[in-house]
Amino acid sequence: MTLALELSELASEISREAGELARTRRVEGVRLAATKSTLADIVTDADREVEALIRDRLRAARGDDGFLGEETGAETGASGITWVVDPIDGTVNYAYGIPAYNVSIAAVSGEPDPAAWEVLAGAVHAPALGETFMAALGHGAWSDGQRLAVTTETPAGALLATGFGYDPATHEGDLATVARVMPMARDVRRMGSAALDLAYVAAGRLDGYFERGLRPWDFAAGSLLVTEAGGLFSRLDADSARPMTLAGGGAVHAQLLAILDEKD
Numbered sequence: 001m002t003l004a005l006e007l008s009e010l011a012s013e014i015s016r017e018a019g020e021l022a023r024t025r026r027v028e029g030v031r032l033a034a035t036k037s038t039l040a041d042i043v044t045d046a047d048r049e050v051e052a053l054i055r056d057r058l059r060a061a062r063g064d065d066g067f068l069g070e071e072t073g074a075e076t077g078a079s080g081i082t083w084v085v086d087p088i089d090g091t092v093n094y095a096y097g098i099p100a101y102n103v104s105i106a107a108v109s110g111e112p113d114p115a116a117w118e119v120l121a122g123a124v125h126a127p128a129l130g131e132t133f134m135a136a137l138g139h140g141a142w143s144d145g146q147r148l149a150v151t152t153e154t155p156a157g158a159l160l161a162t163g164f165g166y167d168p169a170t171h172e173g174d175l176a177t178v179a180r181v182m183p184m185a186r187d188v189r190r191m192g193s194a195a196l197d198l199a200y201v202a203a204g205r206l207d208g209y210f211e212r213g214l215r216p217w218d219f220a221a222g223s224l225l226v227t228e229a230g231g232l233f234s235r236l237d238a239d240s241a242r243p244m245t246l247a248g249g250g251a252v253h254a255q256l257l258a259i260l261d262e263k264d
């Protein structure tokens with residue numbers, strides 16, 4: 001078995017255990033631990049507990065690897081591999097009992113910085129939906145044994161997804177971007193989980209996705225799902241405070257790129 005496959009198996013196994021913990025806590029009742037930067041930027045006790053479980057499992061299985069998690073930050077490792085983890089992506093959905101939340105785990109090599117890393121493996125597990133999406137570099141992407149493939153949809157018929165930043169100061173610009181994109185598409189969804197949006201692009205349920213200002217753990221696993229499913233994943237303005245992330249099959253990606261690359 002190659003290293004990428006081994007890492008994807010591990011990511012998938014841990015994401016299922018972590019997802020089960022998140023689901024159980026949801027059933028028991030979620031306590032909102034804190035809002036972070038703004039009202040929409042929340043963290044629950046479960047986010048922290050799930051991240052601690054993932055960190056423990058990874059430490060036990062691969063003690064030399066680094067770690068970058070949404071809730072607890074970064075830890076450098078000696079192996080050159082870093083795990084990039086969102087314990088609960090779609091936290092607002094989770095807190096409100098909407099099932100579109102997931103555990104997202106990726107293994108990257110090189111610097112734990114999206115501009116420099118290579119994503120080796122990833123898993124996105126949505127416990128309340130009963131689905132796991134996984135990918136290994138050079139081996140493809142799967143969901144529960146089925147190979148994933150992006151659509152070959154033309155831009156005019158594209159079903160897209162997007163998301164908005166947490167900072168109210170960004171909303172006007174983000175909505176203006178949505179308005180610029182809408183004429184090219186059938187419709188645009190805002191599901192509240194970037195990792196799931198990317199998994200759905202990989203699975204061919206969505207034709208494309210775009211969002212400004214994602215953090216590394218929001219898209220690390222999802223980016224590999226898309227590219228291993230035959231799609232394209234890009235980030236524009238990578239040095240800016242809010243890089244634009246976009247993904248899709250060839251034609252949809254190209255059209256999105258043409259629209260989003262125009263300056264606001």
Ligand code: IPD
Pocket residue numbers: 042070086088089090091092162163164165166191192193194195211213214215218
């Ligand atoms: C958020 C979700 C949301 C996206 C935000 C992300 P979180 O992640 O993925 O869909 O619009 O940009 O930060 O905070 O729920 O882990």
